[in-house]
Amino acid sequence: MPMMFETLCDYYDRLEKLSGKIEMTKVLVDLFTKADPEEIDKIVYLTIGELWPDYLGRPELGVAERLLLRAVSKATGVSVERLEKMLKALGDIGKVAERAIRMKKTQALLVTPLTVKEVYEKLVKIAHATGEGSQDLKLRILVGLLVSAKPIEARYLARIVIGQLRLGVGEMLILDALAEAFLRVKNGREIIERAYNKVPDLGYIAKVAAQQGVEGLSRIKIEPGRPIRPMLAERLSDPGEILRKLGGEAAAEWKYDGERCQIHKRGNDVWLFSRRLENITAQYPDVVDYVRKYIKANECIIEGEIVAIDPETGEMRPFQELMRRKRKYDIHKIMEEIPVKVFLFDLIYLEGEEYLDKPYLERRRKLEEILEPNEYLTLSHMKIVKNIEELEKFFLEAIEAGCEGLVLKSLRGDSIYQAGARGWLWIKYKRDYKSEMADTVDLVVIGAFAGKGRRAGSYGALLVAAYNPERDIFESVCKVGSGFTDTELDNLPTLLQPYMRERKPPNVDSVMEPDYWVEPSLVMEVIGAELTLSPVHTAAKDLVKKNLKKDAGIAIRFPRFIRWRPDKSPKDATTTQELFEMYLAQLKKLEK
Ligand code: ATP
Numbered sequence: 062m063p064m065m066f067e068t069l070c071d072y073y074d075r076l077e078k079l080s081g082k083i084e085m086t087k088v089l090v091d092l093f094t095k096a097d098p099e100e101i102d103k104i105v106y107l108t109i110g111e112l113w114p115d116y117l118g119r120p121e122l123g124v125a126e127r128l129l130l131r132a133v134s135k136a137t138g139v140s141v142e143r144l145e146k147m148l149k150a151l152g153d154i155g156k157v158a159e160r161a162i163r164m165k166k167t168q169a170l171l172v173t174p175l176t177v178k179e180v181y182e183k184l185v186k187i188a189h190a191t192g193e194g195s196q197d198l199k200l201r202i203l204v205g206l207l208v209s210a211k212p213i214e215a216r217y218l219a220r221i222v223i224g225q226l227r228l229g230v231g232e233m234l235i236l237d238a239l240a241e242a243f244l245r246v247k248n249g250r251e252i253i254e255r256a257y258n259k260v261p262d263l264g265y266i267a268k269v270a271a272q273q274g275v276e277g278l279s280r281i282k283i284e285p286g287r288p289i290r291p292m293l294a295e296r297l298s299d300p301g302e303i304l305r306k307l308g309g310e311a312a313a314e315w316k317y318d319g320e321r322c323q324i325h326k327r328g329n330d331v332w333l334f335s336r337r338l339e340n341i342t343a344q345y346p347d348v349v350d351y352v353r354k355y356i357k358a359n360e361c362i363i364e365g366e367i368v369a370i371d372p373e374t375g376e377m378r379p380f381q382e383l384m385r386r387k388r389k390y391d392i393h394k395i396m397e398e399i400p401v402k403v404f405l406f407d408l409i410y411l412e413g414e415e416y417l418d419k420p421y422l423e424r425r426r427k428l429e430e431i432l433e434p435n436e437y438l439t440l441s442h443m444k445i446v447k448n449i450e451e452l453e454k455f456f457l458e459a460i461e462a463g464c465e466g467l468v469l470k471s472l473r474g475d476s477i478y479q480a481g482a483r484g485w486l487w488i489k490y491k492r493d494y495k496s497e498m499a500d501t502v503d504l505v506v507i508g509a510f511a512g513k514g515r516r517a518g519s520y521g522a523l524l525v526a527a528y529n530p531e532r533d534i535f536e537s538v539c540k541v542g543s544g545f546t547d548t549e550l551d552n553l554p555t556l557l558q559p560y561m562r563e564r565k566p567p568n569v570d571s572v573m574e575p576d577y578w579v580e581p582s583l584v585m586e587v588i589g590a591e592l593t594l595s596p597v598h599t600a601a602k603d604l605v606k607k608n609l610k611k612d613a614g615i616a617i618r619f620p621r622f623i624r625w626r627p628d629k630s631p632k633d634a635t636t637t638q639e640l641f642e643m644y645l646a647q648l649k650k651l652e653k
Contacts, residue, residue, distance in 0.1 A: 062097055066175040069104060070213045076228045082237075085230065089238035098271035102264030103181040105235060110226035112181070112188055114262040116288050118340035120188045124199060124222040126154060132203035133219070136210075137161040158219035162212045172209040180206065184222065235263055243270040244278070256281045258290045258481035261338055283410050283417075285327040285360050288334040290481030292407075294468055294489040300452045303469050303488050311469040312421060313452060315442040315459040316489060317404050318380045319368035324352055324403075327360050344386045347396050347437075348403055355433040360412050363428060365405035365441070372400050373515065374522050374542030377463035379590065379619060405432065406441040406468075409478060421476040421486075445472070454596050454612070456490060461595040461616050466491035496592040496647040498617065502527070502635040503626055505535055506583045507566070508575025509557060510542075512550075520553045524575045525585065527600045527615075529637040535581045536600040536614065536637050537571035539589070544621035556583065570599045584629040589617035592644045601641040608641075615640050 072092045079085050089108075096104050106112055113119055130148070134141045139161045147157045183202050190198045203222065210218055220226045236257060240249040256278040257266050269277040283289055297303050304311060321336040322345075331349045333342045342349060348367060356363070369382040382399055386392070408416050408428040416424050429440060442459070446452045446469075456467050470476065471486040479486060508524030522542030526535035545553075560580040565571065568581060594605065595616035602614045615637075 063100060064096055064104065064177045066177050066180045066214055067211055068095075069107070069177050070217045073108075073217050073226075073228060074213060076230060080229065082234065085234060086238050086241065089230065089234065090242045093238055093242040093267070093271070096271070098268065100178055100181075101271045102268045103177060105264045105267040107177070107181065107221060108226075108228065108230055109232065109235065109263065110221060110224060110228075112185055113264070114338075116261070116334055116338045116340055118342075120191070122184060122188050122222050122224060124187060124203070126223060128196065128200060129154065129158075129203065129219060129223055132200055132207055133158050133161050133215075135200070135204045136207035137165045139164055153220075154223055154225065155216040155220040158207070159212045159216035162207070162210060162215040174211075175206065175209050175214060180218070187222065232257075232263055235267070239267055239270045244275050246275055249275065252278050254481070259283050260287060261290050261481075262287075283362065283415050285325040285362060285410070286330070286332050288323050288325070288332075288338045289362070289409060290338070291321065291323065291336060291364070292479045292481075292487065293483035294487035295483060295485050296489045296491070298490070298493050300449045300456075300490065303490060304446075304449065304452065306485055306488060307469060307471050308473055310445060310447045310472060311452075311488075312425075312472055313444050313446045313455050313467045313469050314406055315404070315462070315464045316466045316468045316491070317366035317368050317441065318377070318463060318465045319366045319401075319404075320380070320383055322348070322365055322367050322403065323409075324348070324356075324361075324363050324365065324405075326352055326356055326358065326362075329353060343389070344392065345401065346392065347401065351403065351435070351438045355435045355438045356431055357433055358411055358431045360410070361408070361431065362410035363405055363431075364407040364409065365403045365438075367401050367403050370400045370402050371543055372398065373545075375513065376522075376540075376542060377402075379463070402436070403438045404441040405438065407478060409480075417478045417480060419477070420474050421470050421472060424478065450612075452490075457594050457596045457613050460492065460593050461597065461618060463619060494648045494650060496644050497649065498589050498591055498643075499647060500643070501586045501588045501623055502538075502617075502640065502643075503584050503629055503633070504538055504541075504587050505581045505631045505634045506557070506560075506579050506585065507535055507537065507569045507571060507581055508573075508579055509553075509561075509577045510540065511576045516550060518554075519550050520557070523553075523579075523585075524571065524573060525587065525620075526569065526571070526581065526634075527637045527640050528632055528634045529570075529601075530632070532570075533568065535569050535631070535634075536602065537569075537573055537598045538600045538615065538640070539587075539598065539617040539620045540573070541585070541587055541620045541622050543619075544623060549622070572599060573597055581631045584626040584631060584634050586623040586626055587617065587620050588623055589620040591618050592616070592640070592647065593618050594644075601637040601644075604637070604641040615644050 075088050130141050130144045187199050187202050236253050240253045323334040325332040331352045335341045369378040371378050408424045444455050467490045469488045476486050504525035506523050507526045509520040510522045512519045512521035522540045526537045529536050560582045562578040565578050566580050593616050594613040596613050598614040598616040600614045605611050
């Protein structure tokens, strides 16, 4: 039998007064068993303050406080000014609406009581109202609901439309209650959670549980277009412990600093979902294109990290730059300013088959198989590490390239994809310390890299070094490709021309091989995000080895050119000793 809205509100009132998990579950079990299985989905959505799962990308309720107060005023005859005063005093819009209904002078005679179904359907209409005249339409629907509402119904209606229901009922509590209400088997809770991990839609899961029980839940399958809950990593800060935990060896992958993305494909249809399972397809038309072009599968679900790329140099940019893609308009313009690459790291589903229970290496091999080689959509950088030294070296390379660290993944036979779980099959290893750059440094050009794309014919980036007066040698620090104006770029060939050399100059110490060597002569001022240790650069290598016992030099992460310093000779550049001291002085413990 359809449930009356007042009945549902009575449950909310009981829930609101409880805080213990056991008591709250009891109330929910009672509510779910009383609910008509046909409308239990709506009851569940309303209880968590939503109308549908986020991933559908449908609009949210979006009623502003002001509009709601106007509706309450129209439905009750209490002035908006008075309601505003009450709101100030009570601090809860639900209570204001409840009180206003009580204050109503004339009670309408022929109001039919509200059903859950009617309320839900009207709220859906409000959510879908957009564009011209939508405010009026929303107002009319709200007034209609409030006119029929009893005081307690007004309290919860107001809170729901404004997004402040806050009953303290989380998704796990709902799953507990559903299992208790409908699944009379010992592992019922596990079964329902597994189903929820595959289809993170509590309303749907509730309906299947109520109508088909364990059988129905066990039949739930992953489907392209509907995201699954992502696997998450544990964290450790000791590489030795990480390797021990993973059984002595692990697949180390760069931990890219971007946005996690679940990519779904069915034929020509492509959907992208964020870490929180929101539909983010519209923000990345370029990624959708790459998937259509380079993924050789009709149906699949794969996962990767979308990373912002410097359009000039092709290097990775920090996560913050991606945030500029979070907009509705001009996405094609922003796409050119902030191009992206995707680094794929997992395969969840392929041509009708679920891959969740297959081991890591098998999933990765399959992923590689369906990927047409190209430069935009590639596999995450991975190396199998068997000892601390290998792990540390790979870690430093990752940091310097702009990554956050590593994700170390189990290689064992049981290394399944644990949807919805934070487990020990993946362990993230991020730095404990960060060394911010407070000041600029002056570095000497020792090499140049050929430009591509818009920079063809000039140079894409310059290799720069600090001066080591003890050895009288220039030791490499970083590759600088950002920060140049167009004119500065155009002038580079003329500026460098007199200093170009065939071979590495004898007073240069560099492991990195640029396309062209340059005699140390030109000094530039550089700033970056932070100083880091790097196995590919040589600056202050001796000091790092002696004091920090690490086989690495000091480098700059995300360096930017500021200006040329013609007033300085190469030997006036920042020394390796200074660079090392800056690194030590600025080490900051990162918050855990
Ligand atoms: P964090 O804030 O550290 O990214 P999180 O809670 O979002 O943490 P975790 O599962 O703890 O997620 O850490 C793994 C995260 O790292 C993933 O969510 C993903 O976005 C990101 N990531 C980057 N590169 C990889 C990779 N190669 N493999 C797995 N995850 C990766």
